[in-house]
Amino acid sequence: MASRIEPALIVLDIQLPAMDGHEVARRFKQQPETSDIPIVAVTSYAMNKDREQILASGCEGYIEKPINPASFASELERYLPASAAPNGHEP
Template sequence: MRRILLVEDNEMNRDAISRLLERRGFAVLTAADGAEGVRRCREELPDLVLMDLGLPVLDGFEATRRIKADPATAAIPVVALTARALTSDRDAALAAGCVDYDIKPVDLARLVGKIRALLGDGEAP
């Protein structure tokens, strides 16, 4: 089972997105701030990270930079998942090391399609 680390500070979003992804066959790990996200990524080595950008303690941009700077986690794809819909935010997320960018509210079909494409997993079961 593919493991996704969801780094999201909003508890309602974290719970809802986790449940939706679990129903699609993913195991979901969670973190409530950027520092915890970096730590959990190092400890758990998930297959993919969904990273909110507006996080407490350490924002998603810096958390992504730290994940990408660590040889143990550098190859893990990070997808920015945020309500920030400006082109400049997208560009900044990609510059920080994110491989893709998706906006909230989450379009589950689109997000799962991106996740599966990044993980090389064909169609949803």
């Protein structure tokens, strides 16, 4: 689906039922159609080791749960390519 719709950003939970988010991120990064799409993990895993594993799996960013609804969108905007950021500017 991501290769078909070409999103500007993928927000990925790490705790998924069938395949964990680490594997999902690795698969996205292995595919030429999706390898350039930034991935931001949103997870309750909060240890330094967890963050390192998330980034090593191919995610560009990491946001801990619980999220702050007031700042969540602006946190995600940091990972958008300049062309996809609001008003075409880098956040």
